[in-house]
Amino acid sequence: MLSRFLNKIGLKTIKKQENVYGYIFILPWIIGMICFTIGPLIFSFVTSFTDYNMLRIKWLGFGNYKRMFTRDPMFWQALKNTLIYSLMNIPLVTIGGVIVAIMLHKLSFGVRFLRTVYYLPSVMVGVGTYFLWMLLLNPANGLVNSLLALVGIKGPAWLTDPMWTKPAIVLMHVWGLGGQMLLYLSRLQSIPRDLYESAAIDGASSWYCLRKITLPLLTPIIFYNLVIGIIGSFQVFQEGYIFSGDGSGKPAGSLLFYNLHVWNNAFKNFKTGYANAMAWFLFAVVMIITIIVQRTQSKWVFYEGDSADD
Amino acid sequence: MIDKKYSAGNIILFIILMIGGLLILFPIFWMLSTALKSLPEIAQYPPKIFPEKALWGNFKIAWTKAPFTRYLLNTLLVVFFSVIGSVLSNSFIAYGFAKIDFKGRKTLFRLVLATMMIPGFVTLIPQYVLFSKIGWVDSYLPLIVPLFCGNAFHIFMMRQFYMTIPDDLIQAGQIDGASHFYIWAKLIMPMVKPVLASVALFSFKSAWGDFQGPLLYLSTRTKYTFQLGLQVFKGQGYTEWNYLMAVSLLSMIPSLTLFFLFQNYFIQGVNTSGAIKA
Numbered sequence: 001m002l003s004r005f006l007n008k009i010g011l012k013t014i015k016k017q018e019n020v021y022g023y024i025f026i027l028p029w030i031i032g033m034i035c036f037t038i039g040p041l042i043f044s045f046v047t048s049f050t051d052y053n054m055l056r057i058k059w060l061g062f063g064n065y066k067r068m069f070t071r072d073p074m075f076w077q078a079l080k081n082t083l084i085y086s087l088m089n090i091p092l093v094t095i096g097g098v099i100v101a102i103m104l105h106k107l108s109f110g111v112r113f114l115r116t117v118y119y120l121p122s123v124m125v126g127v128g129t130y131f132l133w134m135l136l137l138n139p140a141n142g143l144v145n146s147l148l149a150l151v152g153i154k155g156p157a158w159l160t161d162p163m164w165t166k167p168a169i170v171l172m173h174v175w176g177l178g179g180q181m182l183l184y185l186s187r188l189q190s191i192p193r194d195l196y197e198s199a200a201i202d203g204a205s206s207w208y209c210l211r212k213i214t215l216p217l218l219t220p221i222i223f224y225n226l227v228i229g230i231i232g233s234f235q236v237f238q239e240g241y242i243f244s245g246d247g248s249g250k251p252a253g254s255l256l257f258y259n260l261h262v263w264n265n266a267f268k269n270f271k272t273g274y275a276n277a278m279a280w281f282l283f284a285v286v287m288i289i290t291i292i293v294q295r296t297q298s299k300w301v302f303y304e305g306d307s308a309d310d
Numbered sequence: 311m312i313d314k315k316y317s318a319g320n321i322i323l324f325i326i327l328m329i330g331g332l333l334i335l336f337p338i339f340w341m342l343s344t345a346l347k348s349l350p351e352i353a354q355y356p357p358k359i360f361p362e363k364a365l366w367g368n369f370k371i372a373w374t375k376a377p378f379t380r381y382l383l384n385t386l387l388v389v390f391f392s393v394i395g396s397v398l399s400n401s402f403i404a405y406g407f408a409k410i411d412f413k414g415r416k417t418l419f420r421l422v423l424a425t426m427m428i429p430g431f432v433t434l435i436p437q438y439v440l441f442s443k444i445g446w447v448d449s450y451l452p453l454i455v456p457l458f459c460g461n462a463f464h465i466f467m468m469r470q471f472y473m474t475i476p477d478d479l480i481q482a483g484q485i486d487g488a489s490h491f492y493i494w495a496k497l498i499m500p501m502v503k504p505v506l507a508s509v510a511l512f513s514f515k516s517a518w519g520d521f522q523g524p525l526l527y528l529s530t531r532t533k534y535t536f537q538l539g540l541q542v543f544k545g546q547g548y549t550e551w552n553y554l555m556a557v558s559l560l561s562m563i564p565s566l567t568l569f570f571l572f573q574n575y576f577i578q579g580v581n582t583s584g585a586i587k588a
Contacts, residue, residue, distance in 0.1 A: 002489060002491075003489060015411075018410055018411055018412055019412045019413050020412075021406075021410050021412070021489075021490045022406050022410040022411070022412025022413075022415060023406075023412060024406075025402055025403060025405055025406025025407075025410060025490065025494075026403050026406040026407065026418065028399045028402065028403055028458060028459050028460055029399075029403045029422065029459060029460045029465065031459055032456060032458075032459020032460060033421070033425070033459075035440070035459075036433065036437060036456050036459065037425055037428070037433055039436070039440075040432075040433040040435075040436035040437050040440065041428070041432065041433060041436075043436040043439070043440075044432055044433070044435055044436040047436075054439055054442065100327070100330065103323055103326065103327055104327065106320075106323060107320060107323050107324060107327065108314065108315045108316075108317075108320045109315055109316070109320065109324065110324055110327075114327050114328070114331055116573070117331040117334055117335060118330070118331065118334060119576075120334065120335070120338065121334060121338075123515075123562075123565050123566055123569040123576075124338070124562045124565070124566065125515050125516075125518055125519030125562070125565050126518065126519040126521065126536070126537050126540075126558075126561050126562065127519075127521050127537050127540055127541075127558075128341075128540065128557075128558030128559070128561050128562055129558075131540065131543075131544070131554055131555070131558050132337060132340070132341050132555065132558060133337075135340075135344060135551055135554075135555065136337055136340065140355065141353065141354065141355040141356070141357050142357075143336070143337065143340055143357065146355075146356055146357055149356075175333075175334060175337065178334070179580075182577065182580050183580055183581075186577065186580060186581045228426075231426075231427060231429065234429065235429050235430060235431065237431075237522060238521055238522060241525075242521075245544065259431050262431050262435075263431075266435045266438075267438070267526065272435060272439070275435055276432075276435055276436070279429065279431045279432040279434075279435060280432060282429055282431070282432070283428065283429050283432050286427070286429055287427070290427060
């Protein structure tokens with residue numbers, strides 16, 4: 001039907017018709033892209049230079065950005081909190097995930113069962129797990145501190161001690177590292193066995209195999225997770241909102257993550273223009289870090305087909 | 311041949327991994343154990359591993375602490391349309407990117423991937439402004455409609471899968487006079503059922519577990535989703551942990567059940583997403 005119509009209006013060759021079909025198929029994405037991504041991007045960029053509260057708008061120039069850097073101590077605190085959290089969370093979850101994956105890959109029995117166990121927390125979606133961890137981390141008689149007491153360690157006050165709120169979140173994420181682990185494991189399981197066998201015939205030690213075969217083959221996925229992890233980590237929101245109870249980021253502002261500060265300004269104080277400016281600053285920071293990580297890619301990420309030896 | 315399967319090294323490895331596994335399972339067990347305790351029992355020190363008397367009635371009491379049946383129905387409504395929207399739109403869009411050779415395809419696909427790098431909050435605020443101007447706030451539309459426009463991650467995942475289908479098949483269909491719509495609906499969709507299942511499962515998971523979206527858009531209490539409803543147990547000074555854990559546990563049953571039924575699709579979905587080389 002459509003092709004008959006296309007013939008009529010002069011698009012007679014297959015090539016020209018394919019162009020029309022292609023755009024029809026991706027039309028939903030184009031609409032979404034314009035309405036929910038590009039349009040909003042432009043709107044938020046423009047309003048980031050204004051005093052805007054969803055009703056009235058007044059041009060400010062760089063006022064919001066100046067205010068952010070010079071007159072909003074909470075901005076710096078939120079940025080610092082997010083950085084500290086990211087610096088703990090990304091390496092721990094990544095390294096932990098890689099180690100568990102390598103161990104599971106080496107294991108000769110019970111792999112399926114253990115894989116399911118480690119992945120289980122990733123299936124427990126929703127805020128229920130957050131509440132569970134609030135219970136586990138109760139300073140007085142929570143499970144974590146009770147277990148620590150058994151081995152003679154006096155556990156910290158976790159979510160009520162500003163020093164320990166971020167490690168508490170990291171602990172929860174380490175518990176859920178199975179999601180990332182599964183990515184590494186499936187990559188490892190796709191490595192042909194004979195690669196290891198021939199290395200073993202050549203007399204390579206298992207340490208050598210780990211360093212020269214296993215880890216290099218994992219680097220593309222580690223790299224991918226790192227990029228996604230950085231973007232995700234800088235957007236941590238829910239943890240701060242739920243663990244602080246009221247979204248204020250307490251205790252002592254230690255859970256005031258960047259996006260929580262943006263959220264409070266946008267939807268509580270209705271300083272929408274200011275919130276947009278902060279969101280754009282975060283966008284810039286994330287982009288710069290991603291580009292830096294991309295730059296390092298050639299130094300340590302190994303892609304099959306790059307070099308046959310090794 | 312020596313039986314290497316149960317060598318000393320492997321047994322040690324198994325024990326280490328089992329300890330880790332128990333540390334993962336114990337909190338989950340703790341959730342159930344707490345749900346079955348009485349409040350004074352929960353406050354005890356040292357905590358008891360098993361409740362003195364399992365109070366299964368806690369589940370029933372907890373369910374009546376808020377209109378959870380209502381919340382459940384609301385959530386199912388959102389989830390249903392989210393899954394339908396994701397499966398239809400992503401499979402349709404990905405077909406265009408994978409199987410139709412049109413001008414600008416490469417550039418536009420790169421744009422799809424690039425959108426994954428945009429921090430959500432940059433677009434979240436203007437989206438909220440948009441939805442409030444057209445009167446969608448406090449309805450489910452902002453949670454559902456954008457999903458009918460595809461998601462970069464799922465488009466990528468489906469495209470990877472479509473790429474493995476030989477082009478000859480589509481050309482053969484075209485020679486027989488079939489349009490791309492017909493080929494997509496009748497030829498391709500039945501072939502990609504596994505990846506459709508993965509997309510459906512992932513969108514189920516994210517719609518079911520979504521907290522931020524409902525928190526922002528839903529303000530009328532009766533419109534709350536399950537995740538928002540869970541908050542009633544918090545913030546009244548003290549927390550009834552047994553009831554909170556009971557409902558939290560119930561809130562996880564759907565995705566846990568789906569996981570155990572369709573584990574292979576979950577894992578396959580993870581594998582495909584791991585294929586991204588950003």
